[in-house]
Amino acid sequence: MEAAVFILSLVDCCALIFLSVYFIITLSDLECDYINARACCSKLNKWVIPEMVGQCLSTMLMLVSMHWFIFLLNLPVAVWDIYRYVKVPMGNMGVFDPTEIHNRGQLKSHMKEAMIKLGYHLLCFFIYLYSMILALIND
């Protein structure tokens, strides 16, 4: 059972890692002027909700399986994702707004955020992997 939970979160985590990489690549494309802001933002906004869902999913899994430590590790990120989504001003086109992404260093902060998330997901990945192996051995 426990192994199943971790396998699931492992898969989830992989997806999140890919997503983070995708964010980073797209943002750096924008930085280098390979794509325009409009295209970049519409690409990224599509994945904001899936990312949020993925993060919440693994958080919930940990909560349900009562792995408190990993749950606490996951919680802030999930909260941040939700907060960010809810806080989008009414007139904006999503978390990534093409008209503002070049202003006030938003591009940089988005980039930074994506980087931090990537690091965090990698950490989680190894934790899940370790826990999964442990669970499998225990079984």
Place this chain on the structure above:
Amino acid sequence: MSAPGFTNLSSSVNYNQNSTPNGGDAPPYQNGPAQTYQSMYPPTGCYGAPPQHQSYPTIPAHSTPAPSKASMTNSVHSANYYQSNHQQQQQQQQQQRPVPQHHVAPSPYSAPPSQPVPSSGPVPPHAQYNQQLQHPPYATPGSYYGPQSYHPPPAQHTSQQQQQQQQQPTLVPAPASGPGAPLHPIVSYPSAPGNSQYGTLSSSQNNTTPGVLPTQMGAPLHQYSTSRPASTTAAQPGYGVAPPSQLVPTVNGQGSTVHQHYDRSCQSSLSYNTYSGAEADQLPSGTPSTSVHSSPGHHQGGDTSSSSTGSASPVPNSYDSLEGGNFPDSMPPSNDMTNQAAPYGSYGYPNMQQGYHQGPASHADSSPSHDPYGQSSYQQYSQPFPNLSQLSAALGGLSGVPELEVEALTPINLLQERSLLPPRPLEAPEPNLSPELKKVNCSPQTFRCTLTSIPQTQTLLNKARLPLGLLLHPFRDLQQLPVITSNTIVRCRSCRTYINPFVTFLDQRRWKCNLCYRVNDVPDEFMYNPVTRSYGEPHKRPEVQNATVEFIASSDYMVGTKRLQVNDNSTTNQLRPPQPAAYLFVLDVSHNAVESGYLKYFCDSLMENLDKLPGDSRTRVGFLTFDNTIHFYNLQEGLSQPQMLVVSDIDDVFIPSNDSLMVNLKESKELVKDLLTSLPAMFSQSRETQSALGPALQAAFKLMSPTGGRITVFQTQLPTLGAGALQSREDPNQRSSNKGVQHLGPATDFYKKLALDCSGQQIGVDLFLLSSQYTDLASISCISKYSAGSIFYYPSFHFIHNPAQLEKFQRDLDRYLSRKIGFEAVMRIRCTKGLSIHTFHGNFFVRSTDLLSLANVNPDSAFAVQMSIEDSLADSSLACFQAALLYTSSKGKRRIRVHTLCLPVVNQLSDVYAGADVQAITCLLANMAIDRSITSSLSDARDALVNAVVDFASAYKSNVSNLQQSGLVVPAAMCLFPIYILALLKQKALRTGTSTRLDERVFAMCEFKTQPLEQLMRMVHPDLYRLDNMSDQGALHLNDTVVPQPHLLHLSAENISRDGAFLLDCGYVFYLWIGKCCNDMFIRDVLGCTNFASIPPNMSHIPELETPLSQRVRALLDWLQDNRAFSSMMHVIKDDASTKVTFFQHMVEDRSESASSYHEFLQQVQQQMSK
């Protein structure tokens, strides 16, 4: 001064003459140079004397132009030509013509430069012409600059030489030097010192010699005054226009040319770029364009050159005239050249040599010798020069001390000093650059930086607590603009910067980019200079002589490629010719609109301006009206009357007909006129109160997307139907709340998305909002904000009840319909490596980090950017910014307008403060505050503004001022900062506590983001003058009118007395306040009323009376009005209760019901500082 023909004299002549006078006047140079020369350059001698000779004279030639006034142009050309091409000729001529040679110099050189050139004036060009025709322009460069002389001449060359020789005889006959000769010496003489300086200065130096300053002054002034009043040093718009002044400037210009030369040479040590810039400006202005055109020689030359490089000038004084402008050719070459003695160097050489030989001898006293010169010229021409501050700057320069800087840094205790305002509206501070650079630098009206001295590092910038940013007005109406047609537009290969006056020429073949420091090749075509018609002078090309130039772009810059970038998704429109001008008018015809009565006035106005709409024979127009349905108009040529097509399915809008809705204006003009006459009546009975703005915009978008163009939307109420419907969000009870203001941001992203779609299809949407109720401008304005449109708002517009708004509407429409427009534009702002832009303000869509997409660009909107310093700028002493605007003109030409600004980099905090531009800082802060209030809250924004003052004052106190005095001390340059910030806090956009409608607030915010600096400053801090006791002291004399210059008064009621009449200039409106006890004479003479009581309550015109007082008042008003895009309204306000408020709300230094007075504000700041 006398002989105009004299100018013609080519360098060679000058030289001779020079020598002559030298004998009398100035022995030192005379002999010295030649000898030194020889000694220094033995090899040259070997190569053959002729070329050197030619070049030799060049310098004097420069100087010569100064005295002689105008007509020099042709002759100069010819001279240049001459020099360059016909080196051989000269020799020959020499032989042929008995020329008195006063030259003592032992060297063989002295002889050759002799007469021929001067005399030839007009003739030589022809000769040259022929030659050019014979050979493809560049095919035989050798012929141009006679490297032959250096190397064994190839067969071809020889033949050419022969030809030349044959031609020569014809040239020679035209004698001429006679009268002018005596003068020459004087003029040319002074040049020497400069050169000598040049020779001596080490390359590292970039600071100007004090002596040089005057020149600078002289030059720019007249220059601007004649040709582009707007761009001028700052302010006095009227000047440029005045014809009488023109004469003077011309003279000036030339005079200055001379000076500059020297200066340049002094500076040349710095780098090439210096000079390249130096001359550019003066030339065009200096020489009246007429003279240019008249000259036959010149024209021919033009033709010849056209094959490779030509110039077209839509603007009156444009490049063509520029060409005409005398470019007395030779320039001191870069240092490198001296060493290398490259074949190309032959040109530049002469100067160098001169400089060199003179160098040692004259060097010591070079600067002093400058002074008198500069001064004299200065005095001579000082008249047109209005600008006090510049004057003082110049004088400061003369004395050799950077007085300006010192002055700017004088600590001022704001709590004690009460009168801070300068007598005249504030000018932009001059960057602390060498005069040459200053001269060519971009006009502050176009390009302005908050800190005219860029701090070296971000740390220093943070320490200064001032924002770093640029304010741009790139598409401003210019009176004079060099337009360049060229097959190759020279750009840096790595950063794509356009070549500009601040690049460095390493040698004739390579230039170093001033933004990324990459070394690039100079393409062949660039070696030819259309201005002087000579080859091998890339540094004298107009691109390198002007900080503002316009290129006619080749097909590389066509829309297709650009389109691809714009809209990755749409594959439909790639590679198409530049779009025709296309205008679509979207008119609200609901009941509300009909009530307000705007339709008739719009139709009338458009009818009047139909022929003035910018465009060509391809211009297309269309109309679309909407209430709860959308009406299209079929205006297809051949119809007997316009056909209305109604689409009532607003949820899924479609275009009923494909090609007949946007029609060619020329072909369907009658139908359009028909429609405009019948339109107001057509809907007069409309009872429909709903408004389907969203669907109408979608329809307009679909209609326009194949071509792009401009959509003009007139809206009178809240959109209530279909996509983009909005609800009223304003709570009238909260209008004067002190707490935050809600709903400053858009309620929906519909308009933003649509705007981005429009932007992608190169459609700009301009919005005219005429409404009496809340219309949610915050949401609707997005349609214009992101499609680079403009927004006009007429609160409580009604054609009967509100005549003032009606008049404003009509005036705005007149300007709006006839103003210039650029389609499918992009603007890229590049800065020196190490600087980066992090925030943009204005109406546009930021497509990538430094690229702004402007579907339409109009001459009235400005932009601002904030910058940060990413890497230390320590390795360069200059920071440059380049804004390049690529657009399609209304005539279907792709054009690129390039502005380049150059500023010094400093590493001292005090220098940063000395260069602070308080107006620019205020405007940038205003923009930042607007952003803040939308993303965060209004109170945050207000706090941030106050903190800006507090931070700045404490930073100054702790870092720079070592006086331990109490009180609020700021440097003089920034002494108006608190006043301006206080005024900002009392603006509609940012005020709290005073009842302000949400729409008006939002509109004020939009204005802040798009108005150019001068306009914005007048809105924020209007200019107050007292009119009833104006004296003629310091008055300007323009044409025949005297424009009095009353002093600026502080915006405080204590300056307003009942017995006076005061003028408040708020930019878009003038208030003339008449005190109760104002003397009857003023009222009678100016207003045409017998006494105070008989002044009508809503007077909005100053009658044209023939009294002297009235004339002066009107002269002042006209002068203030000059160069404003939109004509300002006039309101006469009587000193009685009802209307007084509108006037007194602008008294920003006084306490109002909800805001503190200036003194209280200072105390508040001081309190916060001590915390």
